Amino acid sequence: MSAVHDVERPPADIPREFAEVFRPYLDDLADEMIGEIRASVPEYSRPSGAYARIVRRAVEEALAGFVNRVGDRRVSRTRLLEVYRGIGGGEASEGRPLDSLQSALRICARVAWRRLATESERLDLSRQRMCDIGEAILVYLDEIAAAAAEGYAEAQARAAGELELRRRRLLNLLVADPPPDARAVEDLSRSVGWTPPRTLACVALAPRRPGELPRPGLPPDVLADLDRSDPCLVVPDPDGPGRQALLRPLLSDWTVAAGPAVRTGEGALSLRLAVRALDLARRGVLASDAVIRVSDHMSAIMIFRDETLIQLMERTRLAPLRGLKPGQRDRLAETLLAWLQSGYNANEAAVRLHIHPQTVRYRLRQAVELFADQLKDPDGRFELEAVLRAWALRAGKRGDRARPLPGRT
Incomplete structure (x- = not known):
């Protein structure tokens, strides 16, 4: 009262x-x-x-x-x-x-x-x-x-x-596309006592369960807006001492994807990439039990930027596998990808796959025979590796074959 x-x-x-x-x-x-x-x-x-x-x-x-x-x-x-x-x-x-x-x-x-x-x-x-x-x-x-x-x-x-409202406005300015006038950012930063950093990273968040979640405890220089349709943070100087660890406490309640470090006027780019990584985590392509750092998954984000294109490439580039049984298709695809990633070194591919080098060489003879034309062409090798990476990402993170390779359809 x-x-x-x-x-x-x-x-x-x-x-x-x-x-x-x-x-x-x-x-x-x-x-x-x-x-x-x-x-x-x-x-x-x-x-x-x-x-x-x-x-x-x-x-x-x-x-x-x-x-x-x-x-x-x-x-x-x-x-x-x-x-x-x-x-x-x-x-x-x-x-x-x-x-x-x-x-x-x-x-x-x-x-x-x-x-x-x-x-x-x-x-x-x-x-x-x-x-x-x-x-x-x-x-x-x-x-x-x-x-x-x-x-x-x-x-x-x-x-x-009022302070929280200004901090949210500042966050929205920092992730705006196109970026606002630098003076607007400076003025609003001054009004909330926030020092514009040399670099920043945007962090995209997704709740792990429905309902209201507790507000995370964050340092005062981290800007947060958890009420947006796409909850996010702005972390200044993300590569500074202790910055890598500050997001870990959020993992119990949130799936966390950290965008790359960018200049102050490039916040929209960092957030866009973080949101894409978060979407891949939701679908099981990227593991979400740790902080997802875009800098560690650039190739995956690039590959899945246009999945329709990847699917069309799969039909063309993986067509030689259609005549094989599913188990054989998977083994050959897995071995071929490891070989391409290992710089055509069978011994290193064997280490990656935890199998005997002789087994790798046996499978490679089959794979090279099936994909001879593509392996001779630089563009063909690039696209073949891209579609094999997409398959491995969809399947490997969950310990099963999330989507079977093209077979008899």
């Missing part, structure tokens, strides 16, 4: 005459309170300027509000508490801790009680009356302190929301 809704509690039973007796002393009392606040609270120790005005307003409003409430029970406390909500909000906006304001209010209560004790005999206040007034002061202090705290919290929430 907000502080404003707490204000209708009846005040302690203090004689109204007390207000009239104390009213002439308010200016002197305010000066005494301000003096002690300046001496005791470092944030309010400046003798002039905005700090001094805030202290004086807070003290005078508190004194006038208390005396007015005692003098007229019909006086609403709503305005006073709104004033203190505003004061609390102002303290948050200035970046001062709430403790400073609360300390100042406690000093006010202590000075008021001390003056009351000094004047009690002259005012003929009984012990019971002193207790009533003391209780009223404490209740009053709690009310205005709660109102200040509420205003402080609201201002902090607004500031945090």
Whole structure:
């Protein structure tokens, strides 16, 4: 419940005459309170300027509000508490801790009680009356302190929301295609305290399960927008110390694909490649149990850029395998790919496949006989390796043949 809704509690039973007796002393009392606040609270120790005005307003409003409430029970406390909500909000906006304001209010209560004790005999206040007034002061202090705290919290929430909104706008600028004017990026970066880096990398994310996921804990220089249709991050200086490890904690909740490091104006390219890698991971082509780094999978992303073209190439380049049984087709394709990747070295291909070199040579004799024309042509070898890589990526990551090689159709 907000502080404003707490204000209708009846005040302690203090004689109204007390207000009239104390009213002439308010200016002197305010000066005494301000003096002690300046001496005791470092944030309010400046003798002039905005700090001094805030202290004086807070003290005078508190004194006038208390005396007015005692003098007229019909006086609403709503305005006073709104004033203190505003004061609390102002303290948050200035970046001062709430403790400073609360300390100042406690000093006010202590000075008021001390003056009351000094004047009690002259005012003929009984012990019971002193207790009533003391209780009223404490209740009053709690009310205005709660109102200040509420205003402080609201201002902090607004500031945090505005800062987050600006950080998201900055992220959107950095991944925009075409890139925005560099001055716009500089101005928005300055407003959120973000230093434009020499290089950055964009990270594409996909939730591993439906429903709301916990917000990841990330360094403050990492920009994040998890509410986009394509959730993403912008990581400055991605090749710097410790940057490779900062994405690993996200893996329990997200599939993570990190784009390549690019210049500040090339964020759209980094994000586009990261999104493509993420799509391949969703389909099982790339493993998603670790951070998927585009720089490690450039060839796969290139090969799967146009799958219709790859399928047409498969029909042409792998046509010699159609007359073989499925098991034989797979073994020959696997061996031929390892041989091409090994620079036509049968021994190295055997190491890749964990089989005897003689077995590799036996299979290669069959493969070379089937693909002789393609292997003589540089373009043919390139396309043959590309379609074999596509097959291996679709199949190998899952431990099965995700899509059989072309056979009798």
